[in-house]
Amino acid sequence: MTQAWPQVQIDPLAEDAWLLRFGEAIDEAVNARVLQVAARLQSCLASVECVPAYASLLLRFDPLGWREDEGRFSEQYLREAIQSALDQASGAEITSREMTLPVCYGGAAGEDLQEVAEYTHLTPEEVVARHTRATYRVAMLGFAPGFPYLLGLDPVLAVPRRSSPRISVPAGSVAIGGQQTGIYPQELPGGWQLIGRTPLRLFDPAADAPSLLCPGDRVRFQAIDEHEYLRRVTP
Template identity: 40%
Template structure:
């Protein structure tokens, strides 16, 4: 992978960020994911976390574990050089990430902002649901809450900005829209996204070895379930 356009800067004294661009772009994020997967599969001494974001990736390291690197002026310079070497060896070609289908109930009792969002975009509720379920979204990053996926891109005709006043509690499983992004709240949480439905699935479950349903780089498609099916699935999961 070509690193000439990479902007690498320290994020404090135990992390560095590689910025690929300053825009949200699917192909840039794919590059981020290639770096993410490569670094996960080729562990570097002292690296504790690799955090992909929209157009950047951050590597967190433990200074205490690096020790003296004689050819470098600092541990930062050593880790930076090591990471550049790794990235140059990446042969990025095919798409990575799983394809995951997520049931969502778009009943207005769960899609708290569905009617408002439809009116805002001068569409019927059915058209909004159809457009939201017709797209495959890329999980650009996970943040804000454990397992909260930032996914894009939402069809321009059903986009809407965040609510002016965030809700005190958005119920767990709520599917929301914020501009071109769509996301799912893994936990009951304060939040400002426009809520259009709810999934009965657990996005986050501390009893599981891998507690998060989604990972960065996954591709996600929503399909509709009725209110009845929603409760059936939720009961089956919690049972």
Template identity: 40%
Template sequence: MTVQFLSAGDTAMVVQFGEVIDRVLSDQVLALSRRIRALNVPGVVDLVPTFRSLLINYDPTQVRGAQLQETLKDLLESEDTEPQAVRQWSVPVCYDGEYAPDLQEVAQTAGLTTEQVVQLHADTQFHVYMIGFVPGYPYMGDLPKQLVLPRRSNPRTRVPPGSVAIASSMTAVYPIESPGGWHLIGATPIRLFDIRHEAPALFKPGDKVRFKPVDSNEYQRIRDAVAADEYEVKCEEVTV
């Protein structure tokens, strides 16, 4: 593996590990991010993990780019030897009727029943690769191969918040209303982005996510509880 160090202006550097979406590359990106945070590397202001790279924002009055690059090279030579504790979320999703406008079409395209699509999606533990597009939007993989589909040919101009979607090898949840070209197969009543919290985005890169099917009545009950700030999304630490 050849790691590249790319300048992103005079206050940022990109450490690029590869050219594809791959769990091995994601693990390397997240491992470097952990090491930088653990050592509190001088001058580093912020870290932004992506599918295949780590964007490092730094203060040039505290550290020069060349100096930071040498520090990063040293960190890359070390390896994580201890198991890592990560957060695993259980997200309620209604895959019924109005909440899943593309589910029937997805099933037909994949040669499956709608029940099989739901089961495949709900039985998968997803890995949060990165947050992007809009605030709190999680790019999660990897979909079972039966559900790998191209984006819609006619994107929507408005996708409701909470929509659970799939495209390519990814699944995602729209945190806010926005345009979107992914297939909508369900909806969750929880908030994925809340500006009132110190960390507004619910998920972060490296988290694990499982989707729990609920019916429309349970969806409504949870939505009412969320609106009243009386619902907490289930989360536990797991070792990987």
């Protein structure tokens, strides 16, 4: 049976960009729908670029590819194509890979682990156990190239962002901000709570696929010690 979904709001942003709005909240079910629609649009409208977020989907397109017989851009033509894709998206498969990322928790690699433990009334070991027990989904990439926003954090580990952001957070830092966890792909400023660091390189602009993770990927974390971290660190 076809799933009944709420109406999607379509907002033109520019002559070559529209935004599809699916809701306002950070919600796993809403994000799953965003990713389903992105998968469907990419499969049937190859000329449209899709950039998913938590509850919206940015569409980039060439207006010259959506012209009426008179040669003018046809908004209705594109809307009908998008609506057709929306109507068929409930059965679309989300492109998903299973990724396990090694993480060295605590110490210099995760200097806020103790603070997170105190806030959640857990031991640092219990924080690590809960963080590595979950399976996360990459909801979107944002903030910086290759920065994954991951849904699936144990609610017990939800902690506020730091009152004073750091000027510099090391590349590979695994952090918690509110109900989300994420990974800093480069050295960046940031206000999330740092609990560990992965030796893997999350973003390489010279690579064929610059981002290690993509929206829809499934991610698990595996705890490693400092010696293993240094052995595996990506230059």
